[in-house]
Amino acid sequence: MKKKNIIFFLIIILLIFSLILYLKYSKEESVSEIKEEVLEEPYKSNIMRDVSYSSKDAEGNQYIVNASKGEIDYDRPNIIYLTNVRAFIKLTNSNDVTITSDFGKYNTNNFDTIFSKNVEINYLDNKITGEYLDFSIGRNSMIISRKVVYTNIENILKADVIEINVTTKDTKIFMYKDNKKVNIKNKD
Numbered sequence: 333m334k335k336k337n338i339i340f341f342l343i344i345i346l347l348i349f350s351l352i353l354y355l356k357y358s359k360e361e362s363v364s365e366i367k368e369e370v371l372e373e374p375y376k377s378n379i380m381r382d383v384s385y386s387s388k389d390a391e392g393n394q395y396i397v398n399a400s401k402g403e404i405d406y407d408r409p410n411i412i413y414l415t416n417v418r419a420f421i422k423l424t425n426s427n428d429v430t431i432t433s434d435f436g437k438y439n440t441n442n443f444d445t446i447f448s449k450n451v452e453i454n455y456l457d458n459k460i461t462g463e464y465l466d467f468s469i470g471r472n473s474m475i476i477s478r479k480v481v482y483t484n485i486e487n488i489l490k491a492d493v494i495e496i497n498v499t500t501k502d503t504k505i506f507m508y509k510d511n512k513k514v515n516i517k518n519k520d
Contacts, residue, residue, distance in 0.1 A: 378404045383414065387443045387469070393498075394422040395469060397438055397445060412438045417447060419467075421498065429498075430454045431465065444468045451476060458484045460494060472498050483519075490515040 383402035388394045399414035414436035421429040431454075433447035447465040453476065463478035474496045482489040482505075491514045495504040505514055 378406070380404070383412070385412075385438060385440070385443075389469060391499075392424040394420075395443060396420045396422070397436070399436060402438075410439055410441045412440065414438055417445075419445065419447070423498070426501070427456055431467070433465065442468075442470050444470065458482070462494075474498060486519055488517045488519060 380402045385397045397419045400416035403413045417436035419431040433451040434449035437446040445467045451465045453460040460482045462476040462480040465476045477493045492507045
């Protein structure tokens with residue numbers, strides 16, 4: 333009986349050892365296959381340094397976008413992701429507007445730009461800050477949202493959204509929820 337137990341025990345150990353070896357080598361093979369797949373897949377973007385784009389509309393208004401870095405996605409070559417963005421809107425019948433942000437998404441087909449993170453708009457003595465700005469030449473508008481603060485010489489205004497018509501300067505200021513109100517304070 334003892335011989336049968338020893339043989340049974342040895343067979344179990346041999347099976348466990350074989351299973352461990354199989355799992356170890358099959359895992360290494362799958363890891364090496366994954367590494368090969370990653371190496372074979374080409375990187376699908378193109379990175380540029382110190383980028384600048386400029387456009388002009390029929391009225392002569394000029395829009396210039398500069399960034400420290402731009403990345404073009406090969407799947408959508410008309411979209412460029414920007415870093416450290418600085419834009420200038422030079423209006424023929426008004427003063428210039430400057431926009432800065434940490435990031436941007438620029439569409440080379442229609443020149444629309446989305447600015448995000450630490451967005452700041454400066455126009456004369458007016459400053460608007462927020463986290464997201466959708467600027468569209470086609471719609472002729474700037475819509476800034478998320479933690480919006482508007483300051484001028486006399487006032488500080490807090491709202492959810494400020495929408496500005498670039499040509500007429502018509503402005504809509506509102507909150508998302510009806511029960512919340514735009515907050516305006518005098519600086520004095």
